Amino acid sequence: MIIGIGAEKGGVGKSSTAWTLAAYLATRQHVGEGKKKRLAKVMLVDTDTQRTSSKWGALRDPSMPLPFRVMEKISNPAPEIIKLAEDYDAVVVDVGARDYAGLADLARIVDLWIAPTRVGQGDLMSSLEMATALNTVHSKHKNGHIPLCFLVNAVPGAWNSTEAQDAIDALTAALPTGKVLTSTIRDRRVWRDAHKLGKHIFEMPAAAREKAEAEFIAAISEAFNAYPQA
Numbered sequence: 001m002i003i004g005i006g007a008e009k010g011g012v013g014k015s016s017t018a019w020t021l022a023a024y025l026a027t028r029q030h031v032g033e034g035k036k037k038r039l040a041k042v043m044l045v046d047t048d049t050q051r052t053s054s055k056w057g058a059l060r061d062p063s064m065p066l067p068f069r070v071m072e073k074i075s076n077p078a079p080e081i082i083k084l085a086e087d088y089d090a091v092v093v094d095v096g097a098r099d100y101a102g103l104a105d106l107a108r109i110v111d112l113w114i115a116p117t118r119v120g121q122g123d124l125m126s127s128l129e130m131a132t133a134l135n136t137v138h139s140k141h142k143n144g145h146i147p148l149c150f151l152v153n154a155v156p157g158a159w160n161s162t163e164a165q166d167a168i169d170a171l172t173a174a175l176p177t178g179k180v181l182t183s184t185i186r187d188r189r190v191w192r193d194a195h196k197l198g199k200h201i202f203e204m205p206a207a208a209r210e211k212a213e214a215e216f217i218a219a220i221s222e223a224f225n226a227y228p229q230a
């Protein structure tokens with residue numbers, strides 16, 4: 001299984017989502033049955049020139065190994081990722097902010113593509129542009145359709161703010177392809193605190209991570225349910 005986390009816009013939560021998804025699958029997702037049941041073997045491929053995922057790993061206390069592996073592959077990553085998918089149960093790709101040709105090259109090989117977006121007008125417009133660009137390359141995907149879903153991330157403001165729903169409605173109304181997840185992730189400090197320590201949110205104290213964890217799992221579950229072949 002290959003899961004791409006990609007959007008054209010910077011700072012929307014691509015690396016956070018990739019990093020957290022890799023941790024989620026490696027610590028909570030089992031494969032196999034009976035005596036052969038084990039945790040998923042996960043590789044995070046950092047294809048971003050900024051190397052955020054790799055840098056977070058370097059901030060980590062070396063006595064606490066990550067539950068997944070991280071490798072960098074910046075130029076022409078698609079063939080390497082396809083090969084890795086033969087050895088790993090899940091390959092999560094931090095796509096980084098690439099041009100449309102680079103996005104399309106990776107989008108055609110994934111089983112699931114999650115595109116994080118924030119709620120700002122510029123973020124939403126960029127998401128629409130990306131969906132429009134990917135809408136022209138469906139036929140290059142092995143299933144004839146890129147399994148694209150947008151995740152509204154880092155929603156600011158009070159719990160009863162309508163900003164998240166407004167963003168979902170605006171995107172859904174204009175989207176030429178793909179789905180918008182109804183589960184959203186709020187702006188919570190625990191995300192930044194975890195990254196400072198090179199940790200994933202599941203390692204943070206229960207009281208600090210509870211809400212972020214529940215939001216993340218709800219969003220990821222919705223994405224997998226939206227494209228069950230993943």
Ligand SMILES: Nc1ncnc2c1ncn2[C@@H]1O[C@H](COP(=O)(O)OP(=O)(O)OP(=O)(O)O)[C@@H](O)[C@H]1O
Binds near residue numbers: 013014016017189191
């Ligand atoms: N839900 C959230 N709540 C609070 N902070 C968040 C959340 N998601 C991400 N962040 C923070 O926002 C910043 C940008 O996130 P991240 O690096 O994941 O984005 P990105 O899309 O990968 O950015 P880039 O384009 O630079 O690669 C980071 O400091 C991260 O800790």
Ligand SMILES: [Mg+2]
Binds near residue numbers: 016048
């Ligand atoms: Mg990043």
